[in-house]
Amino acid sequence: MRLFPLLPLIILLIADAPTSVLSRKNGPGDDELKARAVKLAHNYIIVDTHVDVPYRLRKKMENISVRTEGGNFDYPRAKEGGLDAPFMSIYVPAGYEKKGTAKALADTLIDMVAAFATDWPDKFAIATSVSDVRAQSKKGLISLPMGMENGAPISGDLANLKYFYDRGIRYITLTHSKDNHICDSSYDTTHTWRGLSPFGKKVVKEMNRLGIMVDVSHISDDAFYQVMELTEAPVIASHSSCRFFTPGWERNMSDDMIRLLAKKGGVIQINFGSSFVNDEYHRASDEVYKILRAHHIEWDDPAADEYIKKYQQEHKFDYADVSEVADNIDHVVKLVGVDYVGFGSDFDGLGDSLPNGLKDVSFYPTLIYELLKKGYSDGDIRKVCGENLLRVWSEVEQAAKRMQSMK
Ligand SMILES: [Zn+2]
Numbered sequence: 001m002r003l004f005p006l007l008p009l010i011i012l013l014i015a016d017a018p019t020s021v022l023s024r025k026n027g028p029g030d031d032e033l034k035a036r037a038v039k040l041a042h043n044y045i046i047v048d049t050h051v052d053v054p055y056r057l058r059k060k061m062e063n064i065s066v067r068t069e070g071g072n073f074d075y076p077r078a079k080e081g082g083l084d085a086p087f088m089s090i091y092v093p094a095g096y097e098k099k100g101t102a103k104a105l106a107d108t109l110i111d112m113v114a115a116f117a118t119d120w121p122d123k124f125a126i127a128t129s130v131s132d133v134r135a136q137s138k139k140g141l142i143s144l145p146m147g148m149e150n151g152a153p154i155s156g157d158l159a160n161l162k163y164f165y166d167r168g169i170r171y172i173t174l175t176h177s178k179d180n181h182i183c184d185s186s187y188d189t190t191h192t193w194r195g196l197s198p199f200g201k202k203v204v205k206e207m208n209r210l211g212i213m214v215d216v217s218h219i220s221d222d223a224f225y226q227v228m229e230l231t232e233a234p235v236i237a238s239h240s241s242c243r244f245f246t247p248g249w250e251r252n253m254s255d256d257m258i259r260l261l262a263k264k265g266g267v268i269q270i271n272f273g274s275s276f277v278n279d280e281y282h283r284a285s286d287e288v289y290k291i292l293r294a295h296h297i298e299w300d301d302p303a304a305d306e307y308i309k310k311y312q313q314e315h316k317f318d319y320a321d322v323s324e325v326a327d328n329i330d331h332v333v334k335l336v337g338v339d340y341v342g343f344g345s346d347f348d349g350l351g352d353s354l355p356n357g358l359k360d361v362s363f364y365p366t367l368i369y370e371l372l373k374k375g376y377s378d379g380d381i382r383k384v385c386g387e388n389l390l391r392v393w394s395e396v397e398q399a400a401k402r403m404q405s406m407k
Pocket residue numbers: 149218239
């Protein structure tokens with residue numbers, strides 16, 4: 001929601017005038033920077049830790065080996081954007097835990113991702129290690145590592161962690177929208193466990209031992225601090241942004257949490273969603289959710305788009321801009337340095353709420369361009385695009401080897 005859309009723009013133009021004239025004279029021009037962004041996107045490994053393709057296709061099957069009409073991801077657009085390794089989200093909605101069908105759903109979604117690689121072996125390949133990602137990227141293949149969103153499929157049995165490791169799962173988001181048997185959710189006010197459950201504490205240890213990255217996105221603040229106490233390897237936030245820009249919203253990470261995450265070597269992968277990076281949009285979408293709930297429509301139902309558009313027209317609020325995603329990245333960099341941040345878009349999981357200039361997987365160069373405008377070096381871009389995440393993943397692999405050899 002931009003109440004005074006022109007005012008900041010005018011200030012920005014005035015404030016920016018001397019530097020932009022200067023940069024045109026002395027530094028690289030706009031077209032040059034844009035071309036450099038495209039080149040870097042294709043030269044460096046881009047890892048995106050949260051892409052909801054399986055969930056999207058479960059609702060409506062499409063052939064992602066060719067350009068699709070809907071959705072944010074398909075092979076041609078991923079290639080255009082320079083994407084190397086989108087983590088396929090094995091998303092299990094909260095309700096499945098009670099029904100006892102969480103494990104079955106996870107298996108179905110993993111089967112779907114496995115089929116992408118067997119159906120189109122010249123385009124996609126499963127990745128279960130950092131070396132898989134590097135080797136497949138060299139061959140021009142798009143790697144499909146997998147992360148499980150919601151630990152519900154563990155179903156109270158630690159043996160299921162090994163089971164899902166063997167099926168290719170390399171991170172687990174401990175919970176999703178509700179408290180589950182592992183830990184509390186940032187969206188749930190019940191505070192069932194005041195953080196991690198006793199079983200959840202064992203889950204973190206066993207994930208460390210197996211080499212599955214612990215994902216702290218979605219979990220409550222209490223649970224986050226308990227994970228940080230317990231974990232013997234760095235952790236990731238697979239798709240969270242900075243609470244600095246959305247004050248009071250527990251789903252995003254506070255500065256204190258980002259500092260602690262970085263201190264322990266972890267990485268925050270910035271969520272691209274307009275409501276994650278822009279407070280006005282966030283507050284407006286809260287209002288829209290109230291309307292949707294009144295009409296018994298789920299936020300990710302296609303029917304919801306109509307309500308969102310109508311609300312946008314009536315209230316004159318616009319999507320966030322790609323530059324605000326860059327601002328979130330830059331906030332982390334200013335807090336803790338360039339080694340602890342990356343991309344966790346949430347593509348295909350956000351409905352119609354992506355920022356202008358960042359609508360699908362072909363747009364990574366636009367985001368890189370925004371970072372170049374901020375003065376990021378090629379080396380900085382390389383880290384943010386994928387090397388930070390690969391470093392953490394590699395440290396998790398090493399920690400698991402150490403722990404297993406100690407037995
Ligand atoms: Zn999520």
